[in-house]
Amino acid sequence: MQHSATAIGIDIGGTNLRVGRVSSGGEILDWVAEPITRDPRGLLDRIVEICRRLDDETVAGIGIGVPGRVDARHRAVLSGGYIDLASASLAEDLEAALGKPVVIDNDCNMALVAEIATGAAQGYDNVVMFTIGTGIGGAVVMEGKIVRGRATAGQLGHLTVAQDGLACACGRRGCVETTSSGTALRRLIREAGLPTSTVVEDLFVAEAAGDPIARRILDTWASPLRTAIDSMVAAADPDVIVLGGGLGGAAHRALSRAPAVSPWYQCGVVAAQLGDDAGVIGAAISALVEHMMEPEATASAPFRDVAGLGG
Numbered sequence: 001m002q003h004s005a006t007a008i009g010i011d012i013g014g015t016n017l018r019v020g021r022v023s024s025g026g027e028i029l030d031w032v033a034e035p036i037t038r039d040p041r042g043l044l045d046r047i048v049e050i051c052r053r054l055d056d057e058t059v060a061g062i063g064i065g066v067p068g069r070v071d072a073r074h075r076a077v078l079s080g081g082y083i084d085l086a087s088a089s090l091a092e093d094l095e096a097a098l099g100k101p102v103v104i105d106n107d108c109n110m111a112l113v114a115e116i117a118t119g120a121a122q123g124y125d126n127v128v129m130f131t132i133g134t135g136i137g138g139a140v141v142m143e144g145k146i147v148r149g150r151a152t153a154g155q156l157g158h159l160t161v162a163q164d165g166l167a168c169a170c171g172r173r174g175c176v177e178t179t180s181s182g183t184a185l186r187r188l189i190r191e192a193g194l195p196t197s198t199v200v201e202d203l204f205v206a207e208a209a210g211d212p213i214a215r216r217i218l219d220t221w222a223s224p225l226r227t228a229i230d231s232m233v234a235a236a237d238p239d240v241i242v243l244g245g246g247l248g249g250a251a252h253r254a255l256s257r258a259p260a261v262s263p264w265y266q267c268g269v270v271a272a273q274l275g276d277d278a279g280v281i282g283a284a285i286s287a288l289v290e291h292m293m294e295p296e297a298t299a300s301a302p303f304r305d306v307a308g309l310g311g
């Protein structure tokens with residue numbers, strides 16, 4: 001009996017590791033999620049163990065989304081943010097351990113692949129995506145292709161929004177990651193004297209009840225993100241901006257208090273639709289496309305250009 005091709009998608013986040021076996025139509029068929037380990041060797045061992053658990057005769061390849069700067073063409077991790085995999089030959093080691101071809105890319109590129117294939121950016125050729133989570137990542141698709149520059153374009157979390165702002169892990173100051181990420185939100189909550197258990201939904205509830213502290217935190221969190229979005233609209237003139245990651249929906253909601261001021265920088269901003277699944281789905285679709293598997297779902301068919309890692 002002929003089985004439809006699947007792929008394993010791996011999303012290495014700042015907080016969690018997510019691995020799934022995914023159909024050519026973007027459906028997650030099996031799934032494992034667990035807290036991340038920050039030791040590169042320990043992380044590889046866990047990935048190998050999970051992939052062996054999910055692997056079957058239908059799996060044609062493996063895709064990995066990694067935070068930080070990645071040279072997808074050469075399958076090299078150049079830097080990491082919250083977990084540094086630059087010293088690890090992740091793709092080669094995983095390929096050797098599992099005997100399946102492996103593609104690797106920045107995690108935000110993988111997430112945008114998924115959102116264009118089956119999510120909020122379907123039908124668009126020019127898309128900018130910010131992923132709001134532990135840090136802030138980004139990806140850009142222009143004329144249907146991922147923008148890579150020399151290798152690592154799309155580091156949107158490092159757009160400067162406050163020249164004399166907080167120090168960033170990248171070595172500069174005032175990056176939007178330092179102001180509008182999940183880490184930044186937790187810092188704002190702590191500095192306001194609120195319980196450390198406070199989450200963004202608590203802030204929305206408190207603000208609706210008239211709490212000025214909650215409103216100030218949300219304003220402070222969202223305003224720099226609007227500045228970064230306006231900068232990308234000015235630079236790239238996309239069809240749409242997508243906000244993804246674990247806090248993408250909350251960031252989209254919070255942005256209602258920080259509208260674009262200039263008529264030059266008007267662009268639709270939408271919340272991603274695939275949530276935490278996006279990185280896994282996009283990594284798997286990229287693996288299927290890279291290894292010339294024929295997607296059966298029409299959603300995946302027009303996706304060869306944007307997901308292709310060699311172009």
